[in-house]
Amino acid sequence: MISYLKNKKERPLNCFFVYQAGRLQCLNGAYLSKIDSVLFSLIIESKIPPKDKEVSIENVLVNEKLREVVQRRGQEKFSLKVKENYNWHCCFPGCDINDKNFLVGAHIDRWADNVEKRGNISNGLCLCCIHDRAFELGYFSIDDEYKVILNKGKDINNSLLFQKSVKPFKNQMIKLGNILPDIESLQAHRLRNGIFGGY
Known part of the structure; x- marks a missing residue:
């Protein structure tokens, strides 16, 4: 060297x-x-x-391996702008998490699925770690009126976390930011997770 x-x-x-x-x-x-x-x-x-x-x-x-990694450019700025849009609060109804360390600026229509909406703030939701994971796994989605709909196709009734943190908020409206969630992105999320009508 x-x-x-x-x-x-x-x-x-x-x-x-x-x-x-x-x-x-x-x-x-x-x-x-x-x-x-x-x-x-x-x-x-x-x-x-x-x-x-x-x-x-x-x-x-x-083990250890050397790998090439493709980095998402602009992801950090997108996440910051989404959190700012929701005033640094989880938008899930009934959730009071506002600690920056536990919030995620999440894509509604995934990064890999929709190139045009990757940096669009309307394609983002500010969620806490728990609700972000539940959203990503398709435990719930949001309808065109911004209300929580549960996925009846998921066998999650035995999950205590789901029973306490998601299920009681069925049909309740999420907290909205200045920029509203994109309806097409929400429809894509429901389609991807097989949510054609919640329970």
Whole structure:
């Protein structure tokens, strides 16, 4: 790594290592946004073992792999704007969660399913972690009048969480933000989860 950095005519863009004062230093808070094949191979050889490393933890095998990840650009800003639209409160009726650490700016029509509405604030709901998960799993949806409808196709009556946190709010209207939820996105959510008429 040192010889690579010493012989480099121009400094790599946003490189998190520099060679200064005769030693290799890691820059605090920096990241690597552009990399050439030589530097990539140096990092891989020094940071990740050449073959998968398996470790047994209570009889569960785990390993490490280097993977390329596709990052959702704009997701963080979308989530922030959705939460702001709902004044940092879960929009599910009867839910008082307003702690930023437990709120999600959730897509109604999923990111992967509708490219045109990915960044559209009307395609978002501010939900707490519990209601976000229940919405994603299709335990409930929202009708065109913004009322909670339950999924009669889901076998969830044995779930204490569902019985306490979702079921009592059937047919109640969600709390609305300044930008209303998109009707087409809500219809797509119901269709995806097989909710053609709640119970």
